[in-house]
Amino acid sequence: MSIQFQNVSKAFVQNGQGAARIIQALNPLSMEIRDGEFFSIIGPSGCGKSTLLNLLAGLETSDSGNVTVDNVPVEGPSPNRAVVFQEAGLMPWMTVSRNVEYGLKLQGLSRDERVHRAEKYLKMVHLSKYANAMPHQLSGGMKQRVSIARALALEPKVLLMDEPFSALDAQTRDVLHDEVQRIWQETNTTIVFVTHNIREAVYLSDRVMIMTAPPGSIKRIVPVPFAHPRAKSSSDLSYFTAQLHNQIKEEVDKVAARELDADWKQDAEGLAVAAEGTDYASGI
Ligand SMILES: Nc1ncnc2c1ncn2[C@@H]1O[C@H](COP(=O)(O)OP(=O)(O)OP(=O)(O)O)[C@@H](O)[C@H]1O
Numbered sequence: 001m002s003i004q005f006q007n008v009s010k011a012f013v014q015n016g017q018g019a020a021r022i023i024q025a026l027n028p029l030s031m032e033i034r035d036g037e038f039f040s041i042i043g044p045s046g047c048g049k050s051t052l053l054n055l056l057a058g059l060e061t062s063d064s065g066n067v068t069v070d071n072v073p074v075e076g077p078s079p080n081r082a083v084v085f086q087e088a089g090l091m092p093w094m095t096v097s098r099n100v101e102y103g104l105k106l107q108g109l110s111r112d113e114r115v116h117r118a119e120k121y122l123k124m125v126h127l128s129k130y131a132n133a134m135p136h137q138l139s140g141g142m143k144q145r146v147s148i149a150r151a152l153a154l155e156p157k158v159l160l161m162d163e164p165f166s167a168l169d170a171q172t173r174d175v176l177h178d179e180v181q182r183i184w185q186e187t188n189t190t191i192v193f194v195t196h197n198i199r200e201a202v203y204l205s206d207r208v209m210i211m212t213a214p215p216g217s218i219k220r221i222v223p224v225p226f227a228h229p230r231a232k233s234s235s236d237l238s239y240f241t242a243q244l245h246n247q248i249k250e251e252v253d254k255v256a257a258r259e260l261d262a263d264w265k266q267d268a269e270g271l272a273v274a275a276e277g278t279d280y281a282s283g284i
């Protein structure tokens with residue numbers, strides 16, 4: 001399914017101490033994501049990546065403009081647009097299988113169909129053995145696999161992923177990159193993938209959208225000119241990643257200059273990035 005953002009903007013009112021502040025999360029932006037594309041969004045913390053994804057998921061409404069999927073305006077959540085978040089968010093009192101089935105139950109699918117889909121998608125993420133386990137018995141990586149199976153079981157046309165691997169260790173992340181790539185190719189789903197990890201974005205995506213420091217807007221949309229499947233060790237990929245890194249660092253530096261003490265640049269450049277909870281320089 002193709003996705004269009006036309007002049008979409010979003011502000012939030014934040015009530016803290018003193019007067020309420022208006023935060024412009026997204027300046028008006030327009031872009032198109034193609035049917036079947038793997039599209040990544042990257043940018044400094046607070047630049048509106050999750051806001052953009054939530055608008056597409058129908059979890060937020062825009063202040064201006066339109067978000068459309070195959071020319072139909074997004075007016076709320078839909079099983080056609082499933083979301084995988086950073087935290088797996090499984091229900092601890094339900095078995096793995098019941099967690100996967102839950103959204104299908106809400107959709108009114110028959111018990112047979114629910115069981116069939118749970119089996120199919122748990123198999124796809126290699127967790128059939130754990131169908132009857134409880135979430136607390138699983139590792140973080142396994143929980144995230146269940147969360148991916150739960151989203152896939154909806155058989156969505158669009159899969160939205162908001163930093164799905166950032167809480168995982170590097171080895172688990174590596175394995176899940178390949179799983180997601182395989183599942184994407186098997187299911188022809190359009191994937192919109194938010195990450196802070198440039199190498200991850202370059203490894204997986206057809207195109208990478210770089211956002212500016214807040215208020216978020218589009219800095220550049222960059223096609224990744226390598227055929228799938230890709231080799232993580234490829235020097236072309238590393239070179240390409242380094243080029244993108246410089247562009248993103250410019251935006252991260254703007255955020256750091258606004259938020260941190262004036263001396264951050266001289267002695268704490270690395271820390272400034274780390275302070276944002278990001279992981280730009282490391283491998284994937
Ligand atoms: N529900 C909300 N209420 C108030 N402010 C919000 C809300 N959601 C987001 N914001 C604000 O909007 C801005 C953009 O937030 P958003 O979560 O989209 O950024 P992000 O790019 O996903 O950041 P990160 O990389 O840290 O996840 C931030 O200033 C944030 O504080």
Ligand SMILES: [Mg+2]
Nearest residue numbers: 049050051162
């Ligand atoms: Mg976010």
